Amino acid sequence: MPYKFNDAGRDKFPKAKYRVTNCSEYNESLRRRGDLTIWVSDDVVKNWASPRRKTRGGQARYSDLAIEICLTLRVVFRLPFRQTQGFMRSIARLMGMDLVVPDFSTLSRRGKGLRIAQNRRAASKPITLIVDSTGLKVRGDNGWHEEKHGAKKARKTWRKLHIALDPVTGKIAATELTSEHVGDETALSALLTDIDDDVSRFLADGAYDGQGVVDCLIEKFGHEVEIIIPPPKNAVHGKNAQRNHHIDVIAQNGRMNWQTKTGYNERSRVEAQIGRWKQAIGDRLQARDFDSQIAEAKIASKTLNRMTALGRAAYERVV
Structure with missing residues (x-):
């Protein structure tokens, strides 16, 4: 969905309200x-x-x-x-x-290079995989010192966390921590290494729109995988038949209609999981060494999955 697609008329739409049923x-x-x-x-x-x-x-x-x-x-x-x-x-x-x-x-x-064994159970049927990335701080203050005393802003370092989520179980299927210079498409191959389940649907935002992503998914999960990635506004037909179909549907019915029909709006679940990560674990890595940071991210992923196993909130929309 384009950024702030309905921003001009946002005040005319009431905000949806939900309540927890359990x-x-x-x-x-x-x-x-x-x-x-x-x-x-x-x-x-x-x-x-x-x-x-x-x-x-x-x-x-x-x-x-x-x-x-x-x-x-x-x-x-x-x-x-x-x-x-x-x-x-x-x-x-x-x-x-x-x-x-x-x-x-x-x-x-x-802790440097510690191998973390994830507790996984093989799914009985193919799963849906939703992928996104976010930034985690490594060091650097919060800006108060520069604003208060007029000091020169220090160079801040951060890492890029790539997450693959199973929306049915709510658990993180895989994580990959890279430097800030590694793109989403480049990190996808390493992210999918630890996934042993069959994947029927793959959802991601426009940053993953590329032939390299398609080739990686087909090699890992086969030609039957459904790839739901929004093409850019000026996209043209290429070698991928699924992407060509998405372009045609958007041109005929509009992007909002395409999102509803393909289930692309389900991608918001991985954004909620990223928010949950930063609330429960924090938005900053404690370790300084990169190998230790990788182990810390793996442990955090395993920790969140254990929290999910303890119980999840069930929501229903309030009319």
Whole structure:
């Protein structure tokens, strides 16, 4: 949809209102997010130590699971490394676990390039995949210092987070963190690497309009995948038959009608998920090293999926 398509007459359209129909269940799921037993289970003791390595080299003291649990607490409660160590140490003491908690330097070192195993279940039928991207801050202040004291604006660094969402389950199917210089079309191939389910529909905004995206989707999911990407206003026919059909429908019936018929408006779900990410996790990455930032993004994605599994809000429109 074009930016502010109906902006001139926006005041003539009443804003849609919705209400939550499962308030008690949803409120309980929000409370459970703060339950420490959700993030630290009782069986972590037997998997806390690293398995004995059979190759040459030093023996790691902590397993990847132990590091992941500590870093998950860091992401959920937005803690520095030292406070994460103290927090995990107090949890182990309160739960009666005999654990030696990794120190802050071990968490920082092991967090670089840590492989995060996502808990996924194979879908029984092909899914719909919605893709979008957003920016996450790395460092740099909020501008107050420059405005108050007239200081020179510092160069800010940020990363680009690419998200693939399954709208039926509400869970993040895949994430990819890149630098700000990597385009959406370029990052798509790496984003789809972790997706093992069959995909019947693919939705994305106009930034993904390109033959490279089409070739990548056909190679990954086959020729049967339905690609719903809005072509630009001056688009012309090309090699892709689906895109040519979209151009013809928009020319005949208008873009708004095309959005309704194709279900393109469902793409707003991934935008809502991005807003949920920045509200629950934050709009800033805590790590400074790029490999650590990738692991942090993977952990945040897994954390949001666990929050979703606790319970989702069910809405209905108020007439």
